[in-house]
Amino acid sequence: PQKLPITVLSRCLQFNLKNLAPSLIAEFVADILVKENVPSESDALWQIAMAASGSMRDALTLTDQAISYCEGSVLTAGVTEMLGVPPQHQITRLLEAMASRDVSLIVELVQLIGEQTPDYQHTLDALLSMLHRIALAQIAPDTVDNSVGDLEKVVELASQLTAEDVQLYYQIGTKGREDLKLAVEMRSAFEMVLLRMLVFSPNYTAPKPAIAAVKSSDSEANEKKKSPLASALQTNPASEVQVPPRDITHHAGSVPEQDQESQHEAVAYSAEGNDQMTPSNWVNVYPKLQLTGISANIMANCELVSATDDAIEFLLGEAHSAVFNDDAPAKVEPAFEKFLGKKVAIRISIGTTRSETPAARKIRINQELQAKRVSDFENDSMVLELQKKFGGKVVVESIVENNVVSRVESAAESGHGQV
Structure with missing residues (x-):
């Protein structure tokens, strides 16, 4: 048989090319710009590297466009405007506002995003990517990469948000991507996704309604x-x-029947209990410490073993040991010092808990309240x-x-x- 022409063989070649990491692209582009004496900003290079989606050719093309767009330099503001994507620091500020549950700040940031880069679909995607890295930082910190150059901020947010909230936010955000496609007004749909994340959070506390509104709806409430x-x-x-x-799990010591408002107070651990730091009273003391983030998650799943004048010992359930690290006791000591009015050493060991923890108590009460709701409805x-x-x-x-x-x-x- 005759040999195939070279022109045909050249079209039969196949190359298995792999996507490059954003960090490699940003580093290579930065090196080129230094050699070409083109001023650049690190955040701008990261934006180009992310937009290139692993392609060095696309990254170089975007860099050329950025130099022209920014008139001889590669600046963050210009690249952000050129690509139509939100700056990474806006995503970080948005998550910080969600961690502090500052609704006013969240709405303000959404307005700012709308004025600068109204690409809410890309903003939500960036938010989901950030939540994924935060979840990794909470469970396996060593696996988190610095692909966007913000590793330090990711670790900081991982300590501010509970693991439960991060998983919930990610799930709601994933569902929200479909809502954005169907929405008539993108900004309102994006705001609703963020508000849904806050309202559906297990730690969400609804604001008290206005007195006038309560009075006007008294008759309707009685009918309901x-x-x-x-x-x-x-x-x-x-x-x-x-x-x-x-x-539903029934306990011999279940709470007495209460009206709906008092039931809510029971779930939220009413603050009317005494302040004694004893094993039996730990579930009443816990909410008064006002802990947040990972610290709140850890202590909610601890049982108090013993307490002296200068030290308190806790036992953390093995099922929740993944979020524990050696710095956890030191992080919660200021809250105990503020509550007790004196310095105490906190010691946390891992093992099998025997008494009811604050988190377990909350679950039990919720189950009992749900059982009562079902019974009332069925009867x-x-x-x-x-x-x-x-x-x-x-x-x-x-x-x-x-x-x-x-x-x-x-x-x-x-x-x-x-x-």
């Missing part, structure tokens, strides 16, 4: 208490709320009447706190109706 289902039928159709299947006169009349059943997983909404599935021959 008469029948949960009547309230659901009289109001506008509510969106279905998905909650995990119930896993409601209107619910029983509808079940008897239409042969339906209550989907207990749809019964949620405050706004009690339940789907009643009809078993009639005509089909499965829903109320």
Whole structure:
């Protein structure tokens, strides 16, 4: 057989090229700009490296465009405007505001992003990328790279946010990407995603409503208490709320029946208990320490073993040891000093807890309250009447706190109706 022409062979070559890390691209571009005597800023080079998506050719093309756009230099402000992406420090400030639960600052930052680089889809993607690196920093700090040149800030945010919040924020943000595509107004949709992250957080505390609003709605509230289902039928159709299947544990020492407001106070650990630092009273003392971030997560899963005038010993459950490090005791000592009015040494060991921790108590009370909500709903006169009349059943997983909404599935021959 005759040999294939070289022109044909040249088209049969295949190269398996790998994407370059942003750090390598930024370093190489910086070296070129130094040799070419072109002024540049580090943050601008990182933006170019991220936008290149692993391609050195694209990075060099973007660098040429940036030099022209910035009139002979590569500056962060110019590159950000050219690429239409938010600066990394804005994403960092946004997460700091979420960690401090400062809603006013969050809205202000969203407005600033809208004025400078209104690419909310890219902003949300950058936020999700940052949350992913924060989650790694909390569980496996050694695996976090410095791909955007902000490793120190990532570690700092990892100590400010709880692991539970980070996972929740990431999940809501991922779902929010679809909301942005369907939204009529991008900014409001982006704000709603951020507000959803805060409101759905386990540590969220709703602000107290205005007194006037409370007075005007007293009559409506009284009507709602008469029948949960009547309230659901009289109001506008509510969106279905998905909650995990119930896993209710009954305890002999369960809390007495309370109205809804006092139940909320029980879940939030009412501050009316005494301040004695004893094993049995630790669940009452914990919320008064006002801990945040990883420190709050660690101490909430600890049981108090012993306490003396100058030292307090805790035991952290093995299931939560991944978030513990040697610096944890020193970080919580100032909170104990402020609460007790004196310096004490905090010692934390890891093992199997035997008594109820603050976190376990919160879960137990939530389960007991949910069990009571389900019982009240299932025994409601209107619910029983509808079940008897239409042969339906209550989907207990749809019964949620405050706004009690339940789907009643009809078993009639005509089909499965829903109320």
